[in-house]
Each structure stands twice: as C-alpha cells, then as structure tokens.
Amino acid sequence: MSLTEATANMSLQDDNTQTKRVDYISWQDYFMAVAVLAAKRSKDPKRQVGACIVNDEKRIVGIGYNGMPNGCSDDEFPWGSKKHHFVCHAEMNAIVNSNSVVKNCTIYVSLFPCNECAKIVIQSGIKKVIYLSDKKAYKDEYKASRKMLNAAKVELEQYKTNQNKIEIDFTIEGDMMSP
Numbered sequence: 516m517s518l519t520e521a522t523a524n525m526s527l528q529d530d531n532t533q534t535k536r537v538d539y540i541s542w543q544d545y546f547m548a549v550a551v552l553a554a555k556r557s558k559d560p561k562r563q564v565g566a567c568i569v570n571d572e573k574r575i576v577g578i579g580y581n582g583m584p585n586g587c588s589d590d591e592f593p594w595g596s597k598k599h600h601f602v603c604h605a606e607m608n609a610i611v612n613s614n615s616v617v618k619n620c621t622i623y624v625s626l627f628p629c630n631e632c633a634k635i636v637i638q639s640g641i642k643k644v645i646y647l648s649d650k651k652a653y654k655d656e657y658k659a660s661r662k663m664l665n666a667a668k669v670e671l672e673q674y675k676t677n678q679n680k681i682e683i684d685f686t687i688e689g690d691m692m693s694p
C-alpha cells in the first residue's frame with residue numbers, strides 16, 4: 516500500500532465513539548404522521564382527514580386532505596352541513612394529485628375510507644389501506660365501504676403504535692447551539 520493510500524484509509528477510520536440512533540421513527544409511524552400532518556391543512560372546522568400513498572419502494576407518491584375543489588374558494592363555499600355536496604375527500608385528493616402510479620400502493624389514512632373513497636381506492640389499484648380511526652364504522656356508508664374493500668381484496672389494517680405522539684420541533688438542534 517502506498518503512503519497516499521494509507522493516509523486516505525486512515526482518514527476514514529471511525530473513532531467508534533458514535534453509534535447509530537435507536538429512537539428513530541418506524542416507517543409506519545412516519546407515513547401515518549405524514550397523513551396526520553396533511554390533515555392539519557384542512558379548513559373543515561369539524562373534521563380534518565389526511566392521506567398518504569406509499570409505493571413498494573417506500574416512496575411517497577401522493578398526499579391529500581379534505582378540502583374544496585380547485586377553483587371553489589374555501590372562504591365562499593359552506594363548511595356547515597352543506598359541505599358534503601362540495602368537499603373533496605382526503606383519499607381522492609391524494610390519488611388524483613399523485614405524482615406517480617398508485618397501482619399496488621398502500622394508502623395511510625387518518626380515518627377509514629367512506630364508500631365513495633373506497634370505490635376510488637379500489638379502481639385506482641391501491642392494494643392496502645392502513646387506517647388510524649374507525650370511528651364511523653357504525654354508519655351504513657362505512658359498512659358498504661368495508662364490504663367493497665373486502666370483496667376487492669384490498670388489505671385492511673388498523674394502525675397500531677406504541678408512540679401516541681411525535682413532536683415536531685422547528686428549532687433544529689445544531690443550528691445555533693452546538694458546532
């Protein structure tokens with residue numbers, strides 16, 4: 516080995532004082548957190564829903580939340596009981612705004628898909644739904660939704676975590692404190 520090679524190798528030798536972080540978030544926590552974060556963009560005063568579509572390479576290909584259609588001002592369209600005539604659901608927005616194919620993808624949703632969203636999920640070829648809340652399961656639309664998703668063999672999984680909160684802190688350590 517030449518002196519130059521030996522010097523180059525030496526500079527790559529680790530001091531072994533640092534090991535990998537262990538408290539990083541799991542993929543599932545990460546994708547569901549993205550869905551929950553997207554929901555925070557919703558203007559619906561009663562319920563905010565978010566969705567995040569992920570392909571089999573763990574790449575996010577679509578994100579959406581419930582909101583008024585393009586061109587329909589969310590200052591002018593109603594947010595009371597009439598909102599249902601107009602509002603686009605999170606799942607639909609995530610699918611139609613996706614930047615890549617959604618066939619065979621997984622959709623993370625903060626609320627179990629309604630019957631209308633279930634139809635779009637099925638027709639788009641999404642193969643798995645991971646949902647956070649199932650609080651509307653007692654309603655007919657959601658029973659219909661489950662029936663369709665099951666018949667179409669879309670896998671359904673309720674999201675479980677041992678971490679109820681993920682904090683987002685905009686003061687990044689290292690920016691001002693340590694070198």
Ligand SMILES: Nc1ccn([C@H]2C[C@H](O)[C@@H](COP(=O)(O)O)O2)c(=O)n1
Nearest residue numbers: 559561562564581602604605628629
């Ligand atoms: N799968 C779903 C179900 C509902 N949403 C949206 C639509 C509305 O903005 C809101 C539900 O309002 P509520 O009937 O509880 O007053 O959630 C959705 O995006 N995706």
Ligand SMILES: [Zn+2]
Nearest residue numbers: 604629631632
């Ligand atoms: Zn829906």
